[in-house]
Amino acid sequence: MYADDELLPLSGLQHIAYCERQWALIHLEQIWDESYDTVRGSLFHERVHLEGYSAAKGVRSERGYRLVSRSLGIAGIADVVEFAIGDGDAAEAAVRPVEYKVGKPKIEEWDRIQVCAQALCLEEMLGCAVGQGDLFYGVTRRRERVVLDDALRERVAGLALRMHELFERGETPRAVRGPKCRRCSLADSCLPEAFDHDAVAYWKEAGFEKASQHALCDEL
Secondary structure: OOOHHHOEEOOHHHHHHHOHHHHHHHHOOOOOOOOHHHHHHHHHHHHHOOOEEEEEOOEEEEEEEEEEEOOOOEEEEEEEEEEEOOOOHHHHOOEEEEEEEOOOOOOOOHHHHHHHHHHHHHHHHHOOOOOEEEEEEOOOOEEEEEEOOHHHHHHHHHHHHHHHHHHHHOOOOOOOOOHHHHHOOOHHHHOHHHHHOOHHHHHHHOOHHHHHHHHHHHHO
16 A cells, blocks of 8 residues: 555556656656647646536536545546436446546547546545446547456556556656657657667767867867
8 A cells, every 4th residue: 555655646647558758757757848739638627627516317526536546556636526316327337437538539548547547546435336437528529438347457557556666766768769759749858769879870860960060160
């Protein structure tokens, strides 16, 4: 069980699932570069994260719900947690986390990992089983149901453990350039291109050698 000062942000699970180096740059080196997508996401979540609740059709929805799992060592805030009240349509899911995303559904599991982590926190906090969650996407304006099966739960537990391993070592993994780099807001800070070359070749390509020659001529 992790103590309060050992808890890591739940949001980091999505980062480390996308790229271990991205997670380390954000959570170890405190580097954050805004992009069009990150600004859109922040604005989209501002209203959702206002704490409060509403009730309709047998469901009580609580916004900005604070989460913690001491077994996983994570803490964060759920956009919305729905609680079934009475015998309404939500009776099939007594407790359900709902995560809001500004974009559209993804083939990859990054968003589903975040919802599953929220569900594991709720299970630990409330002592109840949470079998499903929802993802609401701003582009489609529809919900996507997330079934929280054993494979997804094990994936979340493994990622949480990996976060703590890297955090304790203070280690930023080496960059591995791939298709995801084009979509990463930290590409300019990460410089994955530098790891595709030996150091001399990279700086030659970047124009460092020419700049050094001009500087030497100026001195002479």
